Amino acid sequence: MKCTSVEDLERIRNAGNQSISPDRIKISVGTATCGLATGAGQVYDAIVREVGKRGLDYIIARTGCLGFCQKEPLVEIYQPGLPRVIYQSVNTKMVPELVAAVTSGTISNEWALCLRSLDGEARPQRNGVPLIEDVPFFSKQVKVVMRNCGLIDPDNIAEYIARGGYFALQQVLSGMSPDEVIETVTKSGLRGRGGAGFPTGTKWGFARCAPGYEKFVICNADEGDPGAYMDRSILEGDPHAVLEGMIIGAYAIGACKGYIYIRDEYPLAVERFSKAVSAAREHGLLGRSIMGSDFNFDVYISKGAGAFVCGEETSLIASIEGRSGEPRQRPPFPAQSGLWNKPTNINNVETWASVSAIIRRGADWYSGIGTDTSKGTKVFSIVGQVKNTGLVEVPMGLTLREMVFDIGGGVFEERKFKAVQTGGPSGGCIPEYLLDLPVDYEKLTEAGAIMGSGGMIVMDDRTCMVDVARYFLDFLSEESCGKCVACREGIERLLQILENICAGKGREGDIELLGELAQGVKDFSLCALGGTAPNPVLTTLRYFREEYEAHIKHKKCPAKVCTALIEYSIDKEKCNGCGACLKLCPTGAIHGEIKQLHEIDVSKCIKCGVCLETCKFDAVLVS
Amino acid sequence: MTTQATDEILIRNNYDQAHLVGILQQLQVEFNYLPEEALQLVAKRLDIPFSRVYAVATFYKTFSLTPRGRHQIQVCTGTACHVRGAPLLLRQLERDLDIQTGGTTPDLEFSLDSVRCLGCCSLAPVVRIDWDTFGKLTQRQASRLLKKYKKKGKE
Numbered sequence: 105m106k107c108t109s110v111e112d113l114e115r116i117r118n119a120g121n122q123s124i125s126p127d128r129i130k131i132s133v134g135t136a137t138c139g140l141a142t143g144a145g146q147v148y149d150a151i152v153r154e155v156g157k158r159g160l161d162y163i164i165a166r167t168g169c170l171g172f173c174q175k176e177p178l179v180e181i182y183q184p185g186l187p188r189v190i191y192q193s194v195n196t197k198m199v200p201e202l203v204a205a206v207t208s209g210t211i212s213n214e215w216a217l218c219l220r221s222l223d224g225e226a227r228p229q230r231n232g233v234p235l236i237e238d239v240p241f242f243s244k245q246v247k248v249v250m251r252n253c254g255l256i257d258p259d260n261i262a263e264y265i266a267r268g269g270y271f272a273l274q275q276v277l278s279g280m281s282p283d284e285v286i287e288t289v290t291k292s293g294l295r296g297r298g299g300a301g302f303p304t305g306t307k308w309g310f311a312r313c314a315p316g317y318e319k320f321v322i323c324n325a326d327e328g329d330p331g332a333y334m335d336r337s338i339l340e341g342d343p344h345a346v347l348e349g350m351i352i353g354a355y356a357i358g359a360c361k362g363y364i365y366i367r368d369e370y371p372l373a374v375e376r377f378s379k380a381v382s383a384a385r386e387h388g389l390l391g392r393s394i395m396g397s398d399f400n401f402d403v404y405i406s407k408g409a410g411a412f413v414c415g416e417e418t419s420l421i422a423s424i425e426g427r428s429g430e431p432r433q434r435p436p437f438p439a440q441s442g443l444w445n446k447p448t449n450i451n452n453v454e455t456w457a458s459v460s461a462i463i464r465r466g467a468d469w470y471s472g473i474g475t476d477t478s479k480g481t482k483v484f485s486i487v488g489q490v491k492n493t494g495l496v497e498v499p500m501g502l503t504l505r506e507m508v509f510d511i512g513g514g515v516f517e518e519r520k521f522k523a524v525q526t527g528g529p530s531g532g533c534i535p536e537y538l539l540d541l542p543v544d545y546e547k548l549t550e551a552g553a554i555m556g557s558g559g560m561i562v563m564d565d566r567t568c569m570v571d572v573a574r575y576f577l578d579f580l581s582e583e584s585c586g587k588c589v590a591c592r593e594g595i596e597r598l599l600q601i602l603e604n605i606c607a608g609k610g611r612e613g614d615i616e617l618l619g620e621l622a623q624g625v626k627d628f629s630l631c632a633l634g635g636t637a638p639n640p641v642l643t644t645l646r647y648f649r650e651e652y653e654a655h656i657k658h659k660k661c662p663a664k665v666c667t668a669l670i671e672y673s674i675d676k677e678k679c680n681g682c683g684a685c686l687k688l689c690p691t692g693a694i695h696g697e698i699k700q701l702h703e704i705d706v707s708k709c710i711k712c713g714v715c716l717e718t719c720k721f722d723a724v725l726v727s
Numbered sequence: 728m729t730t731q732a733t734d735e736i737l738i739r740n741n742y743d744q745a746h747l748v749g750i751l752q753q754l755q756v757e758f759n760y761l762p763e764e765a766l767q768l769v770a771k772r773l774d775i776p777f778s779r780v781y782a783v784a785t786f787y788k789t790f791s792l793t794p795r796g797r798h799q800i801q802v803c804t805g806t807a808c809h810v811r812g813a814p815l816l817l818r819q820l821e822r823d824l825d826i827q828t829g830g831t832t833p834d835l836e837f838s839l840d841s842v843r844c845l846g847c848c849s850l851a852p853v854v855r856i857d858w859d860t861f862g863k864l865t866q867r868q869a870s871r872l873l874k875k876y877k878k879k880g881k882e
Contacts, residue, residue, distance in 0.1 A: 137845075137846060137847060137860060138847050141850055141853065141861060141862045142862060173849030173850065174849055176850075328843070328844070329844070330804075330843050330848075331807050331844065331848050332848075369842065369845055409788070410788030410842075411786065423748060424745075426743075426744055426748055428783050485848055487851065488811070493807075493848070493851075494849050495849075528806070561810065579843055585786075690819075690822050712815060712818055712822075712866070713815045714819070714866050718867065
């Protein structure tokens with residue numbers, strides 16, 4: 105059915121509402137990639153089987169990710185007239201009991217994570233299960249971009265429309281001029297969520313003013329920063345939000361064609377976005393005469409082939425054009441000369457997904473959230489050595505401490521917090537004494553890191569900061585496209601020095617040399633990959649210099665990570681001779697009779713850590 | 728065989744030079760690597776220098792110029808996985824398969840690669856085998872998982 109008016113959208117909205125909140129019991133399973141990795145697919149099948157076996161007339165649905173990945177698979181149960189119950193860490197064995205509980209109208213208390221209700225739905229307390237807003241992981245969150253993730257079926261356009269989707273597009277096409285759209289986005293204060301934080305409205309304005317009949321918009325879904333995965337989750341959980349943003353942007357700029365460049369590593373995101381594009385075309389929301397207007401626009405999918413540098417806009421354009429993804433000098437910026445040398449506007453997934461909400465609720469509403477310079481909300485992935493891992497969407501300006509300790513629940517296994525790494529390979533490691541830093545673009549840059557795409561990797565006392573710097577440079581030396589000397593050779597040299605330090609071959613003067621070289625790479629690289637590559641080295645040197653000194657002067661790795669500087673042994677007091685480590689040691693380096701003290705032959709030991717992982721008595725020592 | 732399959736892929740892509748990356752992706756899926764014969768044909772049919780095809784084929788990580796294994800094992804070495812023990816996991820799998828990262832077993836059953844971030848950081852460390860993702864793995868669990876796939880291959 106083609107939508108040409110508000111009435112058409114309203115009709116679909118009603119159908120979508122029926123589907124989100126039907127007149128009978130509905131069981132939804134979160135089946136984004138993170139859910140599937142923990143067995144959500146099997147849980148879904150088990151629920152279908154169990155419900156079938158009992159001959160029940162329940163609806164079973166798939167949704168995206170609610171964000172609390174630590175507790176996946178998450179299952180939500182809806183009963184008309186009652187708040188929705190979200191169950192955590194569901195496995196196939198729990199399914200029969202869960203279905204039985206639903207049938208009898210009770211809740212399995214020990215498995216329930218929380219209750220939630222949509223606007224207008226019942227909100228009674230049930231069995232002492234907390235409300236979603238009282239769960240620390242969710243309490244500080246404000247969901248704008250991820251408002252539908254984990255609630256709607258991403259493959260069902262009616263559910264997206266029921267949540268207000270495509271009404272912003274309708275509003276734009278029926279009464280706003282392109283300049284008004286750009287003005288609204290500019291006034292909202294939205295800045296690019298991909299890394300650099302350039303004001304989105306201004307960028308759109310450049311592309312609109314650029315001379316040329318044919319123009320393009322691109323969605324950058326080449327989410328390469330290790331540790332960040334919000335774009336994947338948005339594409340898998342609410343693909344229409346991204347698409348609607350692109351259509352509105354294309355209207356504002358005057359583009360006739362759009363591309364989304366998705367990483368090859370995200371097959372499910374590609375699948376769900378493709379379905380969204382087809383559904384939008386069928387409904388007349390994409391293609392010729394969108395919603396009956398004279399605006400034509402279509403979107404095509406371009407799949408990445410595994411190159412981090414393609415997240416850089418000029419490389420990404422080269423890749424869409426079918427060439428090696430090498431960056432080029434800017435200016436000219438893509439707004440003047442981008443894809444096929446035509447004016448092109450590139451924004452990332454999260455930026456596009458913010459647009460429709462801004463149009464619908466207004467620039468003032470959006471700019472009322474956040475700090476002076478950084479408006480709105482931002483999705484962060486809180487991962488690493490932290491208790492509650494997952495995706496959180498919070499207003500800009502929350503402190504790092506609130507993120508790591510209040511939302512993240514603190515450090516995993518009660519270890520000592522050491523640093524939080526933000527911004528991926530272009531970012532930096534922020535130490536404990538800066539935890540009260542409010543998170544916005546400027547504050548993070550002042551600390552030597554960047555906002556980047558929003559990855560936050562928590563590190564504890566078992567993380568070696570020299571190793572982390574080495575890790576990022578290893579990553580970047582592999583991913584450097586090799587076009588410019590500063591990046592290609594400079595990163596390689598930095599890496600060599602760090603590898604030597606980690607191998608116990610560090611020399612006096614290495615720290616100074618690293619600093620000098622890093623500055624050179626920063627100053628002379630062609631694109632942002634090289635220009636920001638030294639950040640992990642510079643921040644670790646700035647905040648964790650003593651760890652470098654321990655490696656260089658004392659040949660010690662305080663975190664016990666760098667294999668050349670550590671040795672494994674067995675604690676004579678604690679070893680009871682169970683033989684578990686002995687059996688698994690890949691090189692036969694462990695000797696000892698059963699129930700007798702075991703010993704490690706240092707000459708054979710390859711420091712793989714299998715014994716440490718296996719021992720239940722903490723008898724393996726690392727020194 | 729190679730010629731026919733390559734031609735079919737080229738037809739599907741309208742012999743469009745702009746689809747070069749996509750064409751190579753489809754060839755990689757078809758043959759599980761990029762045979763030289765196919766690349767030569769692509770250059771000829773699209774009327775572009777072979778050097779350009781070769782440049783693209785060697786630039787992106789997805790592509791391989793040598794045959795890959797039937798099962799692709801990808802160990803995520805993103806930051807979260809790195810701090811949660813991915814390097815040890817990778818070395819364990821290297822030992823179990825007796826190949827280096829980037830290599831393929833002689834029987835063409837398994838290829839082992841490290842990949843920077845599969846986007847499942849909350850479940851670190853993560854390994855993907857073909858299209859299935861496994862999270863929170865210890866070295867022992869990874870070894871056991873591999874054994875399952877080895878056993879499946881023999882059945």
